[in-house]
Every structure is written in C-alpha cells, then in structure tokens.
Amino acid sequence: MTALATRTASGPVTEADVRAALGTVVDPELDEPVTDLGFVRSVSVGGGAGAADVTVHLRLPTSFCAPNFAYLMASDAKDAVGRLAGVGRVVVELDDHHDSDLINRGLAADAGYVGTFGHEAESDLDELRATFRRKAHTAALERCLTALLRAEPSRTEASLGSVRLADLPDGRERLALLARREALGLPTDGDALVLVDHDGVPPPGDRVALFLRKARSTRISIDGNAHFCRGLLRTRYAGSGDDQSPREDGAEPADHHHLLPLTVKET
Amino acid sequence: MYTKDGESYYIVDAHVALWDARPENQRNIHGKQFIDCFYDYHRNLSPEQEVWGYDEYLYQGGERLLKDLFEDGYVDHAIFQPAALTEFYERGFGQTEEAFALTRANPGRLTYNHNWDPRNGEQGLDQLRADHERMGFTGVKLYTAEWHGESRGWKLTDPWAYRYLEACRELGVTNIHVHKGPTIRPLDRDAFDVADIDHVATDFTDLNFVVEHVGLPRLEDYCWIATQEPNVYGGLAVAMPFIHTRPRYFAQIMGELLYWIGEDRIFFSSDYAIWTPRWLVERFVDFQIPEDMSEYAPITTEQKKKILGLNAAKMYGLDVPAELRLPDADETATGPRDPEAADLASV
Numbered sequence: 001m002t003a004l005a006t007r008t009a010s011g012p013v014t015e016a017d018v019r020a021a022l023g024t025v026v027d028p029e030l031d032e033p034v035t036d037l038g039f040v041r042s043v044s045v046g047g048g049a050g051a052a053d054v055t056v057h058l059r060l061p062t063s064f065c066a067p068n069f070a071y072l073m074a075s076d077a078k079d080a081v082g083r084l085a086g087v088g089r090v091v092v093e094l095d096d097h098h099d100s101d102l103i104n105r106g107l108a109a110d111a112g113y114v115g116t117f118g119h120e121a122e123s124d125l126d127e128l129r130a131t132f133r134r135k136a137h138t139a140a141l142e143r144c145l146t147a148l149l150r151a152e153p154s155r156t157e158a159s160l161g162s163v164r165l166a167d168l169p170d171g172r173e174r175l176a177l178l179a180r181r182e183a184l185g186l187p188t189d190g191d192a193l194v195l196v197d198h199d200g201v202p203p204p205g206d207r208v209a210l211f212l213r214k215a216r217s218t219r220i221s222i223d224g225n226a227h228f229c230r231g232l233l234r235t236r237y238a239g240s241g242d243d244q245s246p247r248e249d250g251a252e253p254a255d256h257h258h259l260l261p262l263t264v265k266e267t
Numbered sequence: 268m269y270t271k272d273g274e275s276y277y278i279v280d281a282h283v284a285l286w287d288a289r290p291e292n293q294r295n296i297h298g299k300q301f302i303d304c305f306y307d308y309h310r311n312l313s314p315e316q317e318v319w320g321y322d323e324y325l326y327q328g329g330e331r332l333l334k335d336l337f338e339d340g341y342v343d344h345a346i347f348q349p350a351a352l353t354e355f356y357e358r359g360f361g362q363t364e365e366a367f368a369l370t371r372a373n374p375g376r377l378t379y380n381h382n383w384d385p386r387n388g389e390q391g392l393d394q395l396r397a398d399h400e401r402m403g404f405t406g407v408k409l410y411t412a413e414w415h416g417e418s419r420g421w422k423l424t425d426p427w428a429y430r431y432l433e434a435c436r437e438l439g440v441t442n443i444h445v446h447k448g449p450t451i452r453p454l455d456r457d458a459f460d461v462a463d464i465d466h467v468a469t470d471f472t473d474l475n476f477v478v479e480h481v482g483l484p485r486l487e488d489y490c491w492i493a494t495q496e497p498n499v500y501g502g503l504a505v506a507m508p509f510i511h512t513r514p515r516y517f518a519q520i521m522g523e524l525l526y527w528i529g530e531d532r533i534f535f536s537s538d539y540a541i542w543t544p545r546w547l548v549e550r551f552v553d554f555q556i557p558e559d560m561s562e563y564a565p566i567t568t569e570q571k572k573k574i575l576g577l578n579a580a581k582m583y584g585l586d587v588p589a590e591l592r593l594p595d596a597d598e599t600a601t602g603p604r605d606p607e608a609a610d611l612a613s614v
Contacts, residue, residue: 029484061307062304062307063297063300063303063304064300064301064304064448066458066459067458068458069458098296098297098300119417121455122455123455124455127456128457131456135487150559150561210603213526213527213603214487216523216562217486217487217490217491217523217527218487220486220487220516220520220523221483221484221485221486221487223516224483224484224509224519224520225483225484227513227516228484231312231512232307232308232311235307235310235311236307250515250516252512252513252514252515252516254513
C-alpha cells in the first residue's frame with residue numbers, strides 16, 4: 001500500500017496503467033493484491049485531451065464481507081489510481097455489498113473512514129492494518145521454518161530458534177518473508193534471526209516450539225481464508241476465476257492447481 | 268447411527284436450523300443478500316450431487332428436515348441453533364415456534380436452543396425468563412453480528428451481555444453457543460475478533476462456551492483462547508464441508524484443534540440446511556490426515572466417535588447406548604494436548 005505504481009510510458013493513461021496501480025492495493029486479511037484476487041470487476045478510462053477520468057468497480061466474495069476491510073480496499077484503490085500522473089477524476093465503486101451505498105457515498109465525498117461510518121468508527125484503520133501486517137509476517141516465517149523442518153528430518157522444532165535468514169534456501173518463501181519483514185521495519189540481513197515477533201524479539205528457548213505452533217495456526221488461517229474467499233468469488237461471479245492469479249501458498253487440487261497426490265496416513 | 272467396517276458411531280448434529288428465507292419473509296435487500304451468501308457457501312463447498320436448487324434452499328420445512336437428518340443423514344440427535352435476524356426477515360430467519368413444535372413432536376431426537384440479544388435490555392431479560400419457563404431450554408445460540416436498529420453487532424463483554432449471562436446461570440442455561448460474524452462496533456478493529464470469549468469464559472466458569480465454526484476465519488485466535496480456557500469448546504459448523512473441496516485445509520484445521528483443545532471438546536455439525544449431514548458423516552469416518560503432513564498424528568477412530576457425537580451428547584446429557592460410550596482422554600485441561608503425538612514434533 002505504500003508502494004507507488006509508476007507509469008513507464010508517457011502519453012495518455014491506459015487501462016493497464018490503472019490496473020498496475022490497483023496492483024499495489026492489498027487485501028490485508030488475505031495478504032494479496034486485489035488484482036490477483038479478482039476483486040477488480042472493471043476499469044474504464046475516459047475523458048478527452050486533458051487528464052483522464054477513471055472509473056473502477058470492485059467486487060467481493062460475499063455481500064457480508066467485513067465492511068471495514070471493504071472500505072479500506074476501496075479507499076486505497078481510489079488513492080492509488082489518483083496518484084497516477086495524468087489522471088483527473090477518479091470514481092471507485094464497490095458493487096453488491098451490504099454497505100455499498102454507504103461506502104460509495106463516502107468515497108465520492110472523500111469523507112474518510114470515520115466520516116463514512118459515523119458512530120460505528122472511532123479513530124482510523126491503522127491498528128487494523130498493523131494487526132494483519134503482523135499476521136502476514138508470522139505466516140511467512142512459519143512457511144520458511146516448516147519447509148526447513150520437512151527438508152531436514154533430523155532437525156527439531158526447538159532448534160528453529162537459532163535459524164538465521166542466511167540459513168534459509170533461496171526462493172519464493174524467503175523472498176516473501178523478507179518483504180513482510182521490510183513492511184514491519186525488521187532487519188533483512190543474513191544474520192537476523194527468523195523466529196521473532198513483530199518487534200523482532202525472539203521467544204525464550206523453552207517457548208520456541210509453542211511460538212512455531214501459534215505461527216502455524218496463523219498461516220493455516222490466512223491460506224484457508226484466501227482460498228475460500230477466492231472460491232466464493234468464483235461461485236458468486238461466473239467467469240471471475242479468469243481474473244485471478246494462482247495462489248501457491250495453501251493450494252489444493254480443487255483450487256485449479258496441480259499439487260501432490262493426496263495420500264493418507266495409516267491408522 | 269452410522270456403522271462402517273464394524274464400528275458404530277453415535278451421531279449428534281450440534282448445529283441445525285429451520286429457516287425461512289422466502290421472498291415473502293424478506294424484510295429488505297439484506298434478507299436476500301444473507302441467504303444468497305449461504306447459498307454460495309453451499310454451492311461452493313458441496314459435492315455436485317448434493318447441491319440443492321435455490322428455491323428449495325429458501326425454506327425446507329420440518330418434514331424435509333426430519334428426513335435429511337434422521338432418515339438419510341445417520342443423525343441420532345440434532346440441536347437447533349437459531350439465528351433471529353429480525354432486521355432482515357419479517358418473522359425472523361430461524362423459525363422459533365416451528366422448531367420448538369418439531370422438538371416436542373420428536374422427543375429424544377431434537378433439542379431446541381433459544382437465543383437472546385443484550386440490546387433488548389430489561390424487556391429482553393423478562394422475555395428470556397418467560398421463554399425459558401415455556402420452552403425449558405438448556406442452551407442458547409448467540410449471534411454477535413446481528414443487526415439491531417443503528418447497531419450492527421455486540422460483544423459478549425458488553426455490560427448488558429453480562430446481565431443475560433447471569434440470567435442464564437440462574438436459569439440453568441449452561442450451554443452458550445457463540446457465532447462470531449463481521450461488523451462489530453467499532454469497525455476500527457478486526458470484526459471477527461474472538462477475544463471477548465476469553466473474558467466471559469474466565470468470568471463464567473460454570474457455563475460452557477461453544478464457539479461455532481471454531482472461530483473461522485480466525486482459527487488462530489480461537490485456538491489460542493480455547494487452549495487456555497477449560498470451558499471453551501469448538502463447533503465444526505462451516506469447517507466440516509472443507510473435507511470435500513479442500514481436504515488438506517480440513518486436515519490442518521483438525522490437526523490444530525486436536526493439538527490445542529484436544530479430542531473431548533470438538534463437536535460435529537452439518538450447519539443444516541447450509542449443508543446436509545449424510546455426506547459429511549460418511550466423509551469424516553473415511554477421512555485421514557495426508558501422509559506428508561508430518562506435523563500431525565493420524566486421527567483415531569475413537570477421536571472420530573467423540574467428535575461425531577459423544578462430546579456433544581455428554582454436554583447435553585443425551586442417552587448414548589452404553590456400548591458406544593468412551594472415556595475422556597487423559598489430557599490436560601488447558602495448554603497444548605499431547606504435543607509429542609505428531610511424528611515431526613518427536614524427532
């Protein structure tokens with residue numbers, strides 16, 4: 001959300017420019033860009049010779065998705081598109097939500113979060129964003145450490161407390177962890193310990209296994225929610241799956257991915 | 268009763284509803300949005316041959332419920348967990364009188380749980396006492412995301428909620444089923460937050476708190492709270508059907524629950540009529556943790572028997588045939604259960 005999409009070419013603003021800008025807008029709960037999730041229903045770029053008028057429609061998996069997240073994504077989308085050079089008027093509308101009218105009115109008036117929700121809001125959504133940035137980091141470190149456990153069968157859970165970033169194999173999971181650490185302001189050098197909380201503090205030695213277990217439940221939760229939300233969107237809006245990018249974390253055969261065959265344990 | 272491979276399972280469906288979401292009962296657009304959301308859950312997670320038509324999904328009626336649960340669904344006993352949703356439906360969503368009459372007509376097979384809303388204040392407390400006198404329930408289902416005038420949600424820690432919980436204690440209504448949903452004021456914080464369960468479970472140690480859909484979408488927060496409170500249980504409503512489309516996710520949910528709260532506190536639920544119990548029972552008895560998930564131990568037949576019915580039967584004092592009963596596991600009342608059971612943890 002702090003990343004700024006920049007246009008590579010001069011000339012009139014295109015739909016691709018707008019979609020690139022929307023690619024910086026993240027669903028904090030699912031830790032993915034709204035463009036990958038298929039939440040962007042349509043983009044239109046109009047206007048004459050001057051600044052371009054842009055209209056974006058967003059859609060969500062259900063009418064009852066949490067309104068605070070819904071507002072947050074729609075508001076971030078408006079900001080991201082508005083920052084593009086050459087863009088004039090921006091209209092962002094959230095479709096088919098129980099709070100569509102309220103949110104769309106608030107966005108049109110630039111009323112802000114408190115101005116939009118009135119008595120239901122108290123201050124702002126910074127704490128909500130922080131909560132989910134922390135969870136995203138927790139999940140990212142668990143993916144790295146569980147992969148390490150599986151790759152090195154002699155390793156114990158308790159030994160994970162001393163793993164450093166340099167010990168992790170290169171790859172998608174390590175890169176994802178580095179990005180989540182950056183978002184929290186944690187160091188990303190090779191000497192840094194992996195198993196730390198959002199302040200960079202490692203658990204005491206006798207709590208390492210428990211810390212990992214808690215992190216695991218967080219990772220399962222985020223991956224499970226992400227795939228369920230993606231699936232519900234496909235059920236709700238026919239054809240919307242074409243607008244989704246595959247999510248590798250937590251993917252199963254029914255998510256249109258080709259994974260390990262499912263073999264089960266002997267009792 | 269379900270029997271397979273010489274094993275018999277006493278089945279309690281701990282979360283069923285008799286709803287009416289037909290257009291003539293919808294108060295506004297939200298009534299349609301709500302049932303459409305349920306229908307998408309149903310279509311998304313059900314096996315193809317189990318998908319209902321939209322019209323039959325709007326209303327089932329008592330006869331169909333009895334057939335789906337008891338004739339086709341292997342269920343020995345089912346517990347009504349009604350949601351009122353009076354802001355969305357003219358006569359409410361859950362059909363109180365119809366469900367209560369069905370319970371009376373089918374003694375031993377159905378339990379009627381009631382509901383309350385702390386925002387109804389003193390008048391609602393009087394109503395709760397009167398309803399209890401007439402219906403004699405031992406459990407309630409609380410939906411914290413229920414809309415009520417300008418308010419779109421409440422917390423268990425609200426002062427009026429404490430008044431109602433005190434009334435429950437006094438009336439012997441000991442089984443408090445909590446359904447967390449979005450839109451809790453203030454919206455600044457996570458709307459699905461389950462932290463309020465922690466407080467009431469500590470303050471009302473003589474009440475049982477059954478968190479429906481095991482806190483999903485906040486499984487992690489639920490597990491962390493439930494492991495610390497001996498009177499917090501987990502209902503598998505909504506979690507069960509993942510067994511079909513997303514069996515690896517389901518395996519992880521089960522693995523986490525067995526680790527954090529143990530085999531004696533998990534309740535099977537179909538969440539009828541969102542889903543039907545027959546295929547869920549069949550799949551669960553056949554289910555096993557995928558082999559590559561070395562972080563979890565296999566699920567045993569005894570654990571499945573407890574989850575499918577014995578745990579809820581114990582809480583509700585149901586008469587389970589003696590040969591089907593099982594003793595409680597030798598597990599701690601709080602903290603992670605049997606952490607050495609998984610092969611990965613013990614290497």
